[in-house]
Structure formats: C-alpha cells, structure tokens
Amino acid sequence: MKETLKNFIFAELIYHEDPVSFGDEDNLLDAGLDSMGIMRLIMFAEKEFGVTLPDTEIEPDNVGSLNSLESWIRRSGYAG
Amino acid sequence: MPRDYAGAWEPSVGHYFYLMLLTPFLYQCQQQPDALALQEQDRRVSYRQLLQQAQTIAAALQAKGIQPGQPVAIHLDRGIDAASALFGVLLSGACYVPLDLKNPVARLSFIIADARVRVVIGSRARAPAWLDDSLWLDIASCNEATPATVETPAESLAAILYTSGSTGQPRGVAISHRAISAFTSWASELLRLTPADRIASSAPFFFDLSTFDLYAVLGAGASLHFVPSGLPMAPARLSAWLNERAISGWYTVPSLLAFLTYKGNLAQTPLAGLRFLIFAGEVLPTPALIDLAASLPQTALYNFFGPTETNVCCYWPVARERLVAEQTIPIGLPAAGCELTIDAETGELWVRGPTLASGYWRDGRVQSFMSADGWYATGDRASLEQNEYRFHGRLGRMLKCSGYRVEPAEIETIVNAIPGVKACAVIGMDDPTAGQRPALALVFEQEASIGEIRKVLNRQLPAYMQPSRYLVMEDLPKLANGKLDLQQINNLFETQL
Numbered sequence: 001m002k003e004t005l006k007n008f009i010f011a012e013l014i015y016h017e018d019p020v021s022f023g024d025e026d027n028l029l030d031a032g033l034d035s036m037g038i039m040r041l042i043m044f045a046e047k048e049f050g051v052t053l054p055d056t057e058i059e060p061d062n063v064g065s066l067n068s069l070e071s072w073i074r075r076s077g078y079a080g
Numbered sequence: 081m082p083r084d085y086a087g088a089w090e091p092s093v094g095h096y097f098y099l100m101l102l103t104p105f106l107y108q109c110q111q112q113p114d115a116l117a118l119q120e121q122d123r124r125v126s127y128r129q130l131l132q133q134a135q136t137i138a139a140a141l142q143a144k145g146i147q148p149g150q151p152v153a154i155h156l157d158r159g160i161d162a163a164s165a166l167f168g169v170l171l172s173g174a175c176y177v178p179l180d181l182k183n184p185v186a187r188l189s190f191i192i193a194d195a196r197v198r199v200v201i202g203s204r205a206r207a208p209a210w211l212d213d214s215l216w217l218d219i220a221s222c223n224e225a226t227p228a229t230v231e232t233p234a235e236s237l238a239a240i241l242y243t244s245g246s247t248g249q250p251r252g253v254a255i256s257h258r259a260i261s262a263f264t265s266w267a268s269e270l271l272r273l274t275p276a277d278r279i280a281s282s283a284p285f286f287f288d289l290s291t292f293d294l295y296a297v298l299g300a301g302a303s304l305h306f307v308p309s310g311l312p313m314a315p316a317r318l319s320a321w322l323n324e325r326a327i328s329g330w331y332t333v334p335s336l337l338a339f340l341t342y343k344g345n346l347a348q349t350p351l352a353g354l355r356f357l358i359f360a361g362e363v364l365p366t367p368a369l370i371d372l373a374a375s376l377p378q379t380a381l382y383n384f385f386g387p388t389e390t391n392v393c394c395y396w397p398v399a400r401e402r403l404v405a406e407q408t409i410p411i412g413l414p415a416a417g418c419e420l421t422i423d424a425e426t427g428e429l430w431v432r433g434p435t436l437a438s439g440y441w442r443d444g445r446v447q448s449f450m451s452a453d454g455w456y457a458t459g460d461r462a463s464l465e466q467n468e469y470r471f472h473g474r475l476g477r478m479l480k481c482s483g484y485r486v487e488p489a490e491i492e493t494i495v496n497a498i499p500g501v502k503a504c505a506v507i508g509m510d511d512p513t514a515g516q517r518p519a520l521a522l523v524f525e526q527e528a529s530i531g532e533i534r535k536v537l538n539r540q541l542p543a544y545m546q547p548s549r550y551l552v553m554e555d556l557p558k559l560a561n562g563k564l565d566l567q568q569i570n571n572l573f574e575t576q577l
Contacts (some may be wrong), residue, residue, distance in 0.1 A: 013513055016538060016546030018531065021575055032543035034482055035339040036513045042343070055343045063313065067460040 001049065001080070002066045003075065008044050010058075013037040024066040038063050045069070052074040083248045100234050101257040102170050104299030106131070108275075115275060116303040120160045127301075130164060132224070137168025137201065139225035140217060144199055148173030148230050151195045151240055151441075155179050155202030155211075158284050159306050161219055163294060165201045166285060170257075173230035174198075175237040177252070178285035185210050186540045191242050195252055208547060217448045218454065234258040240441045241286055242546070243388050245483045246478065247455075248493035252441035253388045255288075262298035262434035266416035270382075270395075271329060271356055273300035278353075280330040281324060284308040288391050289360060292331045302328075312336055315344040323340055323349050329356045331384075333483050334364035346375040360384035361483045362515055363471070367405045375397065385411035385471065386484075387458055389449060390433040393418040395470055410468040416494055420469060422457075428475055429462035430455045435488075477566070478506035479516045482544045491518055491547065494540050500528030503556050507570050509548060517548035521569045523555055549573055 002024060009028065010019040017031050033041070041063070042053050053076050064073040087113040105127075108115070113128035125133070152169045154176055156162040159512060162178070164460040168175040177195045179188055191212060200215045204207070207216065238257045245251030273279075279297045283289035297304050300526050307324050311318040319340060322330070337359055340346065357372075358378055364383070370379065382397035396412025403409070414420045418433030432454040435539060439448040450456050489508035495504045502525035508516040522533070530550045537546055557568040 009559070015517065015548035016534060029313060032546075034335065034513070035315075036335050036482075038313065038428065039339060039342060040513055057346045058316065058343055059314045060310050 136166035138227035140222035198550035275301035277302035
C-alpha cells in the first residue's frame with residue numbers, strides 16, 4: 001500500500017523530492033503536501049483502497065507521513 | 081489628481097496623530113484599552129498590552145540606532161509576537177520586512193542583504209545561526225520603555241514585501257503608510273467592521289492579505305484570532321474552531337476555502353456568526369464557490385483582486401444568483417478609489433490610485449514602477465464586460481504556484497549558474513493541486529545529472545518554486561527572431577506526459 005501511495009504522491013503531488021530517498025516516516029507536509037494535495041490524495045486513496053476516510057479524521061497526524069497514512073487507511077476498514 | 085489620503089484620520093490621538101497607519105489602532109487603544117485585541121491559542125492580549133509591547137520593541141529598536149525609514153526584518157511566524165514586532169517597528173518610524181521562515185537560508189540571507197536590513201527581530205528559540213549577531217534583536221530581551229516619538233509622513237514606507245522578481249532574484253515591493261491605509265480604511269467601511277467583530281487570521285505577514293487583519297481589524301477595535309498552525313490541514317477542526325470562537329469574518333485564500341467546503345464538515349457546523357468571507361490570491365473555481373455559498377447561506381462572500389504592487393485594486397461582492405459552474409467569476413469593480421483601464425492593444429490591466437505601492441526597493445531606495453501619470457501596468461490580461469472586470473491570466477511569464485508568485489527568471493538564474501549547464505528555460509504547467517508548477521528544460525554542456533540540479537534548487541528555493549518536470553534537450557528551440565520558443569517547450573512537456 002505504501003508503494004502505491006508513494007507512487008501517486010510523487011507523480012502527482014510532490015515533484016521535487018527524490019522518492020527513492022524519501023522515508024516512510026519523513027514529513028510529507030514539510031515536503032510541500034498542502035490542503036489541495038491532501039484533498040486529491042484522499043480521493044485517490046478512497047477509490048484505490050475502497051475505504052471512506054472521514055472528514056473529521058483529516059489531521060496532520062494522519063496524513064503527515066507514509067506510515068501514518070497507511071495506518072489511517074487500515075483503521076478505516078481496508079481489508080487488503 | 082490628488083491621491084493623498086493623509087488627513088483621513090487626522091483629528092485624533094495625542095502626539096501620535098501623524099502615525100497614519102497605526103492611528104486608528106491608537107485611537108482604539110484610548111477608546112477601549114482593555115478590549116481583546118489578539119488571541120493566539122489561549123494567549124490573549126488587550127489593546128493596552130499590545131500597545132505596551134509595541135512601544136517596548138520600538139524603544140529597543142531606537143536604542144539599537146534605528147532611524148526612520150530603515151528596514152527591520154521580522155524573523156517570526158505570524159502570531160502575537162510577530163504582530164507586536166510589526167507595530168513596534170512602525171512606532172519607531174522604521175519599516176518592516178516580514179520573512180518567510182520556510183524559505184531556505186540562501187534566500188533569506190539574500191533578502192536581508194538586498195533590503196539592507198538594519199535589525200532582525202526574532203526569538204531565541206529559532207535564532208538563525210547564519211545571521212550576523214550585530215543585526216539580531218531578541219524580542220524577549222526588550223525591556224519595557226517608551227520610545228521617542230518620530231514624525232512619520234504618509235508617504236514613508238511601512239513595509240517591504242518580497243515576491244519573486246522578473247529580474248531573476250527576489251524583489252521587494254515598498255509600500256507606504258498611505259497605500260496600506262487607503263486599502264484598510266476602504267475595506268473597513270465596505271465590511272462595516274465594528275468592535276463586536278471577531279476576525280480570523282491565517283495569512284502570513286509577508287502576504288499583503290495580512291494588512292487587512294492587522295490594520296483594518298485592529299483599527300476598528302475588533303479582535304483578531306490567529307488560526308492555529310495545524311488547523312488548515314484539519315478542515316473539520318478548522319470549522320469547529322471558527323464556530324467555537326464565534327468568528328464573524330475571515331480574509332483567506334481560495335484553496336483553504338475549497339478544502340473547508342468539501343472536507344470541513346460544514347453540514348454539522350453551522351458558522352451562524354460568520355458575517356463575511358473574503359478570498360484573494362488565486363482563482364476560486366466556481367463549482368467550489370457555488371457549494372460554499374450553499375453551505376453558508378448567511379455569509380457575504382467577496383472576491384478581492386490585485387497584485388502586491390496595488391494591494392487590492394478590484395473586488396466583486398459575490399452575487400450568488402449569477403454563479404454558473406462553467407463560468408469563472410468576475411474580479412468586479414474598482415476598489416479603494418483606484419482607477420482601472422485596459423490597454424486596447426494588449427488587453428493589459430492598468431491601475432492607478434491610492435493603494436499603489438511606492439515602487440520596488442533597490443539599493444536601499446525606492447524605484448518607481450509607475451508611468452509619469454501614475455499608472456502601473458499589472459501584466460494581467462483583463463476585459464471589461466457590463467461594467468465588471470474579468471481576469472484572463474498573465475501576459476508575461478509570471479506563474480502562480482500554490483498562491484505564490486513565481487518568476488521563471490528566478491529559477492533560471494540559479495540553474496544557469498550550475499556548472500555543466502549550458503542553457504535552460506522554465507515554463508509553467510497547469511496543475512490540479514497548485515494551479516501551476518514550474519517545469520525546467522535544460523541543455524547540458526558536459527556530463528551533469530538532474531539529481532544534482534534538484535539538489536541545488538532544493539537548497540536555494542522554497543518548495544513551491546521547485547520544478548515539477550525536467551526535460552534534457554540538445555538545444556532550446558528558438559523563434560525566427562532569436563527569442564526562446566516557450567510555446568514549443570511547453571508543447572514538448574505536454575507530449576512527454
């Protein structure tokens with residue numbers, strides 16, 4: 001899942017970081033992920049993983065790194 | 081044509097009457113010293129306390145030898161301390177240069193040198209190790225004192241705001257007390273601000289949006305509430321915060337309003353006290369505006385428009401019944417006493433009037449950007465339809481990336497200085513997230529890698545200026561007249577996708 005998220009983020013939302021050296025705990029918000037980026041990321045993740053990510057849970061703690069994104073999506077009922 | 085708003089606030093308060101931009105605020109300090117002025121998280125500051133802190137900072141600046149008109153940089157994130165520092169700078173007669181602390185050191189130190197900053201105000205917690213110690217003023221080290229009063233004529237500079245420069249380097253827009261006052265007094269009247277208002281503030285002080293928050297709001301005796309820094313990334317908590325704080329107005333950017341509209345849980349969060357929302361800096365897509373208007377039926381919505389050089393020169397009170405999803409909204413009517421005209425040949429929007437900045441800050445002096453009769457050519461394409469202005473994009477090469485101005489020349493200057501690079505060109509590509517992103521076409525002279533280029537750009541430029549795509553070419557395409565064929569480069573990037 002992290003690979004899929006990472007591919008989407010670095011193809012569509014953040015361009016200047018080197019995806020190879022970007023770690024799973026590295027801060028996506030510091031790397032330039034902004035509110036519009038988060039909106040597209042959520043749309044992508046909901047479609048790709050068949051989950052609903054509640055608006056009330058959109059938080060820096062849930063979208064701040066690849067690891068936190070993954071655990072948020074898994075908590076939201078991803079069965080894959 | 082008389083453009084001088086001096087005197088608009090004249091019959092006022094004691095010996096400060098000449099401090100035009102702060103005069104309405106100082107008047108409020110007399111009228112209601114104990115009213116709430118600023119709130120940041122749980123920290124609350126009254127008008128009296130804010131004035132006292134500003135006076136303390138002004139006295140410390142004067143003790144450091146600051147003279148009227150000299151630039152003082154603000155190395156603080158938006159909030160109570162930064163606002164006190166800005167007011168302190170103005171009370172001392174100097175002008176402020178707010179820094180974007182997200183900028184790389186190379187860019188910050190360029191700005192400090194280019195502006196000829198005499199003092200940098202900041203806090204010990206984030207003291208920049210690279211800064212010359214003699215410039216530093218720790219905000220916590222200032223002892224309570226009363227500054228000497230200085231005369232501040234209306235045309236003296238209040239702020240220098242740095243934006244991307246078409247000359248290849250960041251460029252400071254030098255703005256007078258008169259120009260900011262002209263905008264804030266107009267806006268205050270338009271929105272009928274009163275001491276009962278509670279206004280949210282999210283704009284960094286290096287954006288001209290912040291002049292509304294600081295001078296219109298505090299000039300009206302209202303209170304200003306800083307949106308906590310994590311909230312723009314947590315839309316449901318943001319709307320809950322707006323609700324709990326009983327916010328009555330907010331001047332912000334379209335991307336944040338779109339986020340709030342679609343992810344802000346507005347159906348469950350009434351925002352009944354929100355009288356108005358203003359947006360500027362980017363184009364708000366009409367479908368998002370339609371949804372926002374439906375979610376907030378009681379809130380008056382305004383589209384403000386204008387480059388930093390003019391502050392707000394045009395505005396449109398959103399007419400809900402006229403919103404059509406497929407049509408972009410107008411930028412509307414001339415604002416704040418500005419005159420607008422459209423150059424018949426090029427379609428370029430020209431502006432003149434009281435909100436115009438004095439010029440660009442170069443070599444420690446103001447260099448005018450106006451024609452002999454006071455017009456500023458904005459570089460924006462516009463049209464006039466049924467007495468309303470409409471915006472149709474840029475004439476020149478400037479890009480708008482995540483709400484920030486980006487001049488391709490600034491990126492090109494850095495790339496051209498990298499060993500191994502023979503030539504380069506930056507164009508803008510449309511991007512659903514950022515609006516536009518820079519894309520970089522390169523010609524190498526000798527072996528060099530894109531990784532190396534990227535490393536240099538990461539070190540020297542902020543995130544929003546980083547190229548989204550790279551293209552290595554044998555040669556850059558030229559037009560018959562020898563100029564770069566930017567359209568051709570654009571097409572190459574498009575077909576590469």
